[in-house]
Amino acid sequence: MSSMQHPDNDLTINPSGNESIRDVMDRFTGRRNFIKGSLATATFASLGGFSLESLANGAYTGSPSPAGGIGFTGVPANIAPMTDGITVPSGYTARVLIAWGDAIGKTGPDANTHWNPATAMTTARQLTTWGAHNDGMHLFPFPGTGAAGIANDRGLLVSNHEYVDPGLVAHTTTYGTDVITKAMVNAQIAGHGVSVIEVRKVGGEMKVQRPSAFARRITGATPCKVSGPAAGHALLKTAADPSGTTVLGTLNNCANGYTPWGTYLTCEENFNGYFGTTAAKLAAQPLTALENRYGMSAGGFGYRWHEADPRFDFRDTPNEPNRFGWVVEIDPWNPNSVPVKRTALGRFKHEGAWTSVGADNKVAVYMGDDERNDYMYKFVCAKKMDTKNRAANRDLLDSGTLYVARFNADGSGQWLPLVWGQNGLTAENGFADQGEVVIKARQAADRLGATMMDRPEWVAVHPVTREVYLTLTNNNRRGTAPASSNKIDGTTVAASARPPVDATNPRRDNRYGHILRWTETGGDVAATTFQWDIFVECGDKLNANAHLQGNIIGDDLGAPDGLWFDKDGRLWIQTDQVGNATGDFVNIGGNAMFCADPATRQITRFLTSPRNCEVTGVTSTPDGKVMFVNIQHPGEDWSGSFTSNSTWPDSGFNGPTTQSGNAVAKPRSATVVITKDDGGVIGT
Ligand code: FEO
Ligand code: CA
Ligand code: CA
Ligand code: CA
Numbered sequence: 001m002s003s004m005q006h007p008d009n010d011l012t013i014n015p016s017g018n019e020s021i022r023d024v025m026d027r028f029t030g031r032r033n034f035i036k037g038s039l040a041t042a043t044f045a046s047l048g049g050f051s052l053e054s055l056a057n058g059a060y061t062g063s064p065s066p067a068g069g070i071g072f073t074g075v076p077a078n079i080a081p082m083t084d085g086i087t088v089p090s091g092y093t094a095r096v097l098i099a100w101g102d103a104i105g106k107t108g109p110d111a112n113t114h115w116n117p118a119t120a121m122t123t124a125r126q127l128t129t130w131g132a133h134n135d136g137m138h139l140f141p142f143p144g145t146g147a148a149g150i151a152n153d154r155g156l157l158v159s160n161h162e163y164v165d166p167g168l169v170a171h172t173t174t175y176g177t178d179v180i181t182k183a184m185v186n187a188q189i190a191g192h193g194v195s196v197i198e199v200r201k202v203g204g205e206m207k208v209q210r211p212s213a214f215a216r217r218i219t220g221a222t223p224c225k226v227s228g229p230a231a232g233h234a235l236l237k238t239a240a241d242p243s244g245t246t247v248l249g250t251l252n253n254c255a256n257g258y259t260p261w262g263t264y265l266t267c268e269e270n271f272n273g274y275f276g277t278t279a280a281k282l283a284a285q286p287l288t289a290l291e292n293r294y295g296m297s298a299g300g301f302g303y304r305w306h307e308a309d310p311r312f313d314f315r316d317t318p319n320e321p322n323r324f325g326w327v328v329e330i331d332p333w334n335p336n337s338v339p340v341k342r343t344a345l346g347r348f349k350h351e352g353a354w355t356s357v358g359a360d361n362k363v364a365v366y367m368g369d370d371e372r373n374d375y376m377y378k379f380v381c382a383k384k385m386d387t388k389n390r391a392a393n394r395d396l397l398d399s400g401t402l403y404v405a406r407f408n409a410d411g412s413g414q415w416l417p418l419v420w421g422q423n424g425l426t427a428e429n430g431f432a433d434q435g436e437v438v439i440k441a442r443q444a445a446d447r448l449g450a451t452m453m454d455r456p457e458w459v460a461v462h463p464v465t466r467e468v469y470l471t472l473t474n475n476n477r478r479g480t481a482p483a484s485s486n487k488i489d490g491t492t493v494a495a496s497a498r499p500p501v502d503a504t505n506p507r508r509d510n511r512y513g514h515i516l517r518w519t520e521t522g523g524d525v526a527a528t529t530f531q532w533d534i535f536v537e538c539g540d541k542l543n544a545n546a547h548l549q550g551n552i553i554g555d556d557l558g559a560p561d562g563l564w565f566d567k568d569g570r571l572w573i574q575t576d577q578v579g580n581a582t583g584d585f586v587n588i589g590g591n592a593m594f595c596a597d598p599a600t601r602q603i604t605r606f607l608t609s610p611r612n613c614e615v616t617g618v619t620s621t622p623d624g625k626v627m628f629v630n631i632q633h634p635g636e637d638w639s640g641s642f643t644s645n646s647t648w649p650d651s652g653f654n655g656p657t658t659q660s661g662n663a664v665a666k667p668r669s670a671t672v673v674i675t676k677d678d679g680g681v682i683g684t
Contacts, residue, residue, distance in 0.1 A: 005273065005301040062517065062533070063462045063598040066569040070595050070604060071684045074555055077589030078608035080581040084646050086631070087608045091677050094607070096649045097157075097199070097628065098208055099670035101129045104197045104217065105210030112210050117650070117665040120171040123186045127217050131161030132169065132191035133669045134630040136256030136352055136562075137617035138264060139199070140332055152621040153201035156214055156332045157628060158264045159617065159671065160253035164191040165633065166303060168642060168666055180307045188303070189220035192251050194266050194339075196332045206626050206673050216335045218266075220249035223338065224328060228398045230343035233435035235322045240311070247323040247341060248311075255352025255458050255562070255616070257327075257365070260385060261393040264330045266339075267350035269370060271324035273301030274312055281315035289430075293442050294349075295371075296321060322439055327353045327367070329397060342397040345379045346418065346441035354459040356466055356525045361385045363396060364525035366468060368456025372477040373499055374442065375450045376405040376470065378415055380526045402438065404450040407532055409503040413518065415528045416448040423448055454478060454505045454513060458563035460571060462598065466525065469517045469535060469598075471560040472505065473576060479508020504532065507547055511584055512538040512558035515573070536601055542587045554603040556588050562616045567624050570683045571596040573603070574615040574629075579636075580645070591615045593629060595683050606683070607674070610634045610648035610667070617671075624681040627674040635667035642667050 072089040086094045098104075101115030110128040115121060137159040144151020167175040169188050178184075198212035209215075224247045230236055236244035254269035272295040282298045296314055300306070306313035314321050325347040331337040345353065348369040356364045361384040367377045381400040386392035403415035419425065420434040424447050431437050437444045454475035461468050477498050501508055504516060518532035538558050539550020550556065562574030573594040581590045593607040593615050609615045609631055617630030635646030646667040676682055 062535075063465045063467045063569060065597050065599040066566075066683070068568050068681055068684045070570060070597055070602070072595075072604070072606065074604040075606065075608055077555070077587070077605065078581060078592070079589040080586065082581050082590050082611045083608070084610045084634075084648050086610065086672060088674060089606060092674060092682075093677060094629075094672050094674045097206065097671045097673045098130050098197065099649055100132050100134075100191075100668040101125070102208075103129055103210060104195055104215045105208055105212045106215040106217070107211040107213055111215075117668060118171075121169045121187050121191065123183070123190045126187060126190035127219070129217075130197075130671075131159075131193060131195050131217065131219070132164040133162045133632050134195075134671055135160040135162040135254050135616050135632055136266070137619050137628060137630055137671070138256060138258045139619040139621065139628060140258070140262060140264070141622050146622055148622075150622045152623045152625065153206075155199055155621065156196055157199045157619075157671070158194060158196050158256075158330070158332050159630065160194055160256055160266050161192050162254050162269070162632065163252055164188045165636060165642070171666075175304075176302065180304045182308045185305045185308045185312075186221070188305070189249065189251075190217075191219075192253065193217065193219040193222065193249065194253060194264070194330060196330075196335070201626075206621075206675075214332065214335055216332075218250065218330065218339055220251045222249050223247070224250060224341050225338050226323070226341045226343060227395065228341075228343035228345075228438070229434040230322075230347070230438050231435075233433075233439065235319055235436065235439050238317055238319050238323075240317075244319075250328045250339060250341075251324055253328075254350070254370070257353035257355060259329070259355055259393070259396075260357050260363075261390050261396075262331075262333060264332050265353040265355075265365075266328045266330060267352050267367070268324050268326055268328065269349045269351060270295075270301070271349070272296050272321065274303050274305055274324075275314045275321050276300040276304065276306040277313050277315040281313075285315060290440055290443070291321070293440070293446075294321065294325065322347070325349065327365075327397075343435070343438050344398055344400060344402065346377055346402050346438050348374065348377070348441050351457045352459065354461055356461045356468070357385060358466075358523075358525040360524075361387060362524070362526045364520075365397070366459040366461070366470075368453075368459065368470065369442065370455050370457050370473070372455055372475050373452035374456070375445050376453055376456045377441075377445075378403045378405070402441070403528070404441075404445040404448060406449060407451045407502075407504040411503075411531055411533065413530045413532050415530070416445075416450060417528075418444045418448070451502065451504060452478075452499045454510050457561045457576075460563040460565045463565055463567060463569060465519070466523060467517055467519050467598070469515060469563055469565075469571060471563050471573070472510075472514050472516060473559050473561050474513040475505065475510045478505060478510060504534070506534070507537065512540065512548060512550055513560050514538055515560055515563070535598075536596075536603070540584070540587050543584075552603055553601050555594060555605040557592065557594055557603065557605075558585060558588050559591075561614070562593075562618060564618045566620060566683065567622070568681065568683075569598065571598050572606075572618055572683075574618065576614040576616060579609070579612045579614060593618070611646040612636050613646070613648070613667075613669075620682060624683075625675065625679060627682040629672045629674060630669070631672060632669045634669065 142151040142154040196216040198209035253266040257265035310316040326341040351368040351370040363381040365379040454472040515535040520527040559577040561576035613634035635642040
């Protein structure tokens, strides 16, 4: 399987040639003043004990220190030879809730039937069990006896399943040369998508409720409705769906989001990797500009699905890729609801979709396009949220304005509208209508001169101040004259394909990434201007290259990806590097989760992870006392051997075993539950 490519390491780059503040080469070091002024009460956010008056008074920069503080003692980095397990601070306990192939509790004969990892996964078994490679996740609490009538002991836990390692699914170490069958492809497709499980506290411990009428799997084959400006568009029509309104499935569901009206947003990221074609077909009909801009290639990421299913051969079914790359809205409270691809939010490699609701009930959705030198977007709904009538918000995400960000060197920024008929988004430039603008959102944004970013991943919106934080995970394609030693993967790219550094992306070969933040003008989520600041440049204080040492106060980290504010305003940061504590990460160690104070910028390591995994996805009960964290792709090395790196969680875990209790056979992605031994709020 050596030809397989990790979807988070797609080598595509933005070829648009945008200049991204070419005139400004000064290194950006200072903190910028954020907008002063009134801060309104967040309609749906917990106030967590903040004093809004004190925030609005005087020279306010950033957001305040968290209510309740950060009180744990950090854990050491998991350096080589790594521990193949989870470590959390003294006074905390982590245990596995559910892992790939464990029963989700779907009502029926298989409510408690787990998959045995010593065999290949089948489509039938996968449809009643937890999907592969869990990523973004959110807990929707039931009504209950907690504050505001919300339960802390019962909820729907909804998680993405970003991708699969085909060799793990098929139980083979030679996937790259095996004959691919439709059954193998279908089992992989079933491992993708979303799981909904019900969790309940039983005997003081949060457990999966089996059976539950809410338990559900949505996969890469589940019918999804298309809505918004691209619904029924000619570019979305296929022989199997001549209406262009019903897509089979959702794929590469990376990070996520949720709406205040109680729906889940799952985001399609590196969809291009599942498609392929033959060299002969590609020679006869070369890539279109659209295909090129979204990274289509004959081999894809090595999944080889197109060899067994013409849906994934983009010369046999050329419009099928256009039906992916969207934000998909799911109502977890109705197990029969049809997922809806909300095309108004644009088509790109969506990392996630994070809502921010203004005091006036206007709704904005922040979305990163996770590609080297791609863009940051915001969607503003045309209609305000109805706080009294949930059903009135059902199609709120279908109409509004999609914007892309331009960051100026002086700390200001603009949201540029991607609206058909404006700014050259016209028929003569290849945009026949708004449907074509959203389908070709990247190319539309290229025309507007958006700022190329160092791979925008997760967003977190502060629960009270509405300040927006964004992880920029890394970029080894920036800087006009990089030293050959300044490479992550050794790939040589023409200097002309590299944008120079700029104020918001100030480091060449930015292998450790940084975290950006901004506030909208006037605190208005619908504002078209903002003020920005770099929260932190990540790095290794022991790195010999001065520009890679970063400016972290506290524990060093690199490749920030997951980002989340808890109810009290603690900023949680999760990392996604190779995860084996070698090379650039020999000092920083494997992937981890950190807790940051937005005011002091102090960063403390809270959790370390098993070998060769990624820490991604975090949510909690409303009281903040039970936290859920996703551990993705333990053991992964893309050579076909997984157990040589990790056998987590079935062994190597210092807590209770997984619910399936399987013998050690292969490492499995899993969701971990973290509690504080004294019953307190996580992080205090
Ligand atoms: Fe799937 Fe950009 O992480
Ligand atoms: Ca991931
Ligand atoms: Ca990610
Ligand atoms: Ca990542």
